Amino acid sequence: EAGVVQSPRYKIIEKKQPVAFWCNPISGHNTLYWYLQNLGQGPELLIRYENEEAVDDSQLPKDRFSAERLKGVDSTLKIQPAELGDSAVYLCASSLVSAGGTDTQYFGPGTRLTVL
């Protein structure tokens, strides 16, 4: 079974430039997550999708960040414009959430963003 795929793996941009990350979850997984992981910190949730619907985007800085999950499969996360403080690892995860079940998430390798 293929795992969660993310691209690119690394991205270096100058501040004020736009950037986009792409995620392909595990086939059949209904829930998709984007996390931000700063150095020395645990992953912090940015947005959670159940199928196509964003059910928790309370931590997404909506002035510059946007996300979409078309057709309930792949997802993109965009930052426009990027700031120096956005340098971090952006992780995508997916899970198959069922009633009464636990939410074991399967992660991609992440995109390491460096903003200069």
Place this chain on the structure above:
Amino acid sequence: ILNVEQSPQSLHVQEGDSTNFTCSFPSSNFYALHWYRWETAKSPEALFVMTLNGDEKKKGRISATLNTKEGYSYLYIKGSQPEDSATYLCAFDPANRDDKIIFGKGTRLHILP
């Protein structure tokens, strides 16, 4: 505000020695506790999901215990090997399914040859 704490932050262990580290979490609103292993340049890998107080899970040389009443979980590694070098993350999965999973900052384990 939910707080998930992991200790120690970093740990150096001689190859062949056994070690353990801690995850503490809220004792209320508990649904499950997850452990992940994250090797450098790889994806975080799910190790265990634990739901019942007193639960003990084992996978090879790695095991974990759970105490939901006092809000802690231990991860044990027996006979450490170089491939155990990684960051170990725990994640608190709340009973209120509208609340999000909260990750700790991780314990960074270095195995010394």
